[in-house]
Amino acid sequence: MITLTETAVAKVKEMLVRRGRGIGIMIGVKTTGCSGLAYTLEYVDDPISDQDHIKYDNQGIGVWTDTKSLVYLNGLTMDWVKKGLNEGFEFVNPNESARCGCGESFTV
Numbered sequence: 001m002i003t004l005t006e007t008a009v010a011k012v013k014e015m016l017v018r019r020g021r022g023i024g025i026m027i028g029v030k031t032t033g034c035s036g037l038a039y040t041l042e043y044v045d046d047p048i049s050d051q052d053h054i055k056y057d058n059q060g061i062g063v064w065t066d067t068k069s070l071v072y073l074n075g076l077t078m079d080w081v082k083k084g085l086n087e088g089f090e091f092v093n094p095n096e097s098a099r100c101g102c103g104e105s106f107t108v
Helices: 006-019 067-073
Strands: 024-032 036-044 053-058 061-066 077-083 086-092
Touching: 006 024, 006 036, 006 061, 006 077, 024 067, 053 067, 061 067
Parallel strands: 024 061
Antiparallel strands: 024 036, 053 061, 077 086
């Protein structure tokens, strides 16, 4: 299960409206960085219905992930946070065992 907080849902909806199209987002992982894995986030314009993808509904926003990434993302909560002058999506993942010093990558 992948969950978005109310703040994250509001931000994704705002981004989709500003973009002018889209029905949700795709969250995944890729191999990179000091710790080995990094989160990926892409817009979804058309429903993905193949058996290699799973869809969750979060307050009217579709959230997809591929089955390979779900091993690393199951239980993930995505939030939108502001810290000082910085703002962005924050991933709270119970599967993470460590994160690199810069915060760009993680390991399970």
